[in-house]
Amino acid sequence: MSKPVTLQDIANRLGISKVSVSKALRGQSDIGKATTEKVLALAHELGYRPNILAQKLSAKHTRTIGLVVPKIAHHFLTRAIDAIYISANEQNYEIVMMVSEENAELERKHIETLLSMRVDGLLVSVTEKTTDVEIFKYVVESGTPLVFFDRVIEDQGFVCIRSADEQGASDLVEYAINKGYTEFGHIGGYEQVSISQHRFKGFMKALDSHGLKPAENHIVLGGFSRSDGFSGLDKLLEQGPLPQIIFAVTYPVALGVLLRSRELGIKIPQDVDLVCFGNSEYNELITPSITGINQPAAEIGVLALSKLLEQIDNPAKLIENNINVPVEINVGNTCVGPGRQA
């Protein structure tokens, strides 16, 4: 309960001014050696700890970055957040993370709070439901550097770092086509979210370049979670015979499909095959392990931070708006090809 020790406390005990104490602690040259040592010794003895709030109040920069994410119990985000924390720490920046819980209103509140904290910049991955761009425009206009990562807001002039969704989806579907598949289905995410759009676009592009086209009843939309994969498979079944292979928009969606198919006695990859965008650290333990796309979560996180710091250090400099970080295919025990399903 004892009040924290202040510069003034030290100054009083030594009979000098608090400014001298401040200078001594920071090793400024215009304080005598003897005094400096006395100050250092007393500060240590009393357990002096500068009040960071006060320091930041007078400093121009806070060396604090606001990080807003929709949730943390999410494989991709967890890794990205981890990497951001590590990288920020190395560069002597503090991260203040807030979790929007996939709630756009809360997201907005968090951003306002972070602005109030005078963070030097904002790193944001938006909620599934974010549609109002107002607050972000405002952030940029008010001069706070802002970088979106993973879940981004496109075509509005913001700096966006994310996986090469379209390319990755296209590559993956191409891979499946080369395995011999021709009838593709897709279980997609929220229609308005850019990730869904890009992955779907890549899916269509790859098919198109091979003169293929998915049947209308083989495309269903939903969300990004396991339960969406679960219900997605049900929807596909309702709408007629299954395609040869399903491309799931996320890894959890693919797991949902896997679980539901087990319940229904549908064998993967024999009865229907499965690929997805995404992966998890447990994939190799799952039967069948799912062939999918490895997203460079750490790389995206670190890149987002570094682009943000670039902007902070040099506000004038124009930064490339959209960066799509290349992804790679992770080969598992699905997507084995129609010939090998027997």
Add this chain to the structure above:
Amino acid sequence: MSKPVTLQDIANRLGISKVSVSKALRGQSDIGKATTEKVLALAHELGYRPNILAQKLSAKHTRTIGLVVPKIAHHFLTRAIDAIYISANEQNYEIVMMVSEENAELERKHIETLLSMRVDGLLVSVTEKTTDVEIFKYVVESGTPLVFFDRVIEDQGFVCIRSADEQGASDLVEYAINKGYTEFGHIGGYEQVSISQHRFKGFMKALDSHGLKPAENHIVLGGFSRSDGFSGLDKLLEQGPLPQIIFAVTYPVALGVLLRSRELGIKIPQDVDLVCFGNSEYNELITPSITGINQPAAEIGVLALSKLLEQIDNPAKLIENNINVPVEINVGNTCVGPGRQA
């Protein structure tokens, strides 16, 4: 780049004092209705946003909680952190989380930084390597409430919230004994970490109460990660024939055992059975799913926070030092009993 709007800016434009503006914004009664409205309108127009640093500097409390965790890409912690964030947000507290990366030195630095930020309290889950208790003693002495959760420091008078490790381990082993097993092995964690100790103790207790005893060459120690399970199985194999069933100290360790056994052609649960303390959201997708202990991560996180807030609200009140939150057995496809392994 435009400087944020301050109270003084608003005051100047309206020709009144900044204190009046401050009062008006907070709806204090001694400001006239007309003035209050003018202030509100202008504040809104200019996009005024109070500087939280300044507010906190003069306030006695910061309504900020420091959270220090060893890592975030960790199933248990991720869920606990998530729950802490949600709960704190509901109670209008801010969380500043720092990640120690299992590095005791970094942990110490983070705690000092959080003290410098004048957090109202600290929530800590220590690193695997934390041995120096000095800083924590200091925190408590200096009057900052401190609660440990999950990875705690025991028997030093700190408030600790964690899973009922001993009871859970004992229950699990009991369950296995009831399935008919008599030869138990254990792959344990770091010897000095309390979690390892408790789980081992529970293991021994259950065996003892049935007059059983593990062979010396069936006990190996290591860490908490997948690779430790991997090498743990190797060590057991080196030391002679395997026990009937292995109790792994954590879920990742069990996964390591599972992976290594697959490589070696050892069948689980047929050749050797497996249980562990812990679980994951992917467990039901893994073959075989592992019978283990569900840890109430969210509950522990929320409880830790609430105990911390209790201390903050009422520093005098003595809080129960050790809370072991009950756990439950999650039945998977391991631990089927020696009779049923065929």
Add this chain to the structure above:
DNA sequence: TCGGTTTACTTTACCGGTTAAGTTAGCCCG
């Protein structure tokens, strides 16, 4: 021996808020 540096401080002001203690004008009341 006098003016210019240096050294080692101190004083003042500011960061952007909040709280406590004035101040002034108008009003009511006896």
Add this chain to the structure above:
DNA sequence: CGGGCTAACTTAACCGGTAAAGTAAACCGA
């Protein structure tokens, strides 16, 4: 018609630092 009260402000002081400008003594060279 003067004293007390209230409404609506303002001023001063503080939170705990930092930066910039000021000052006094000692030293130093011409």
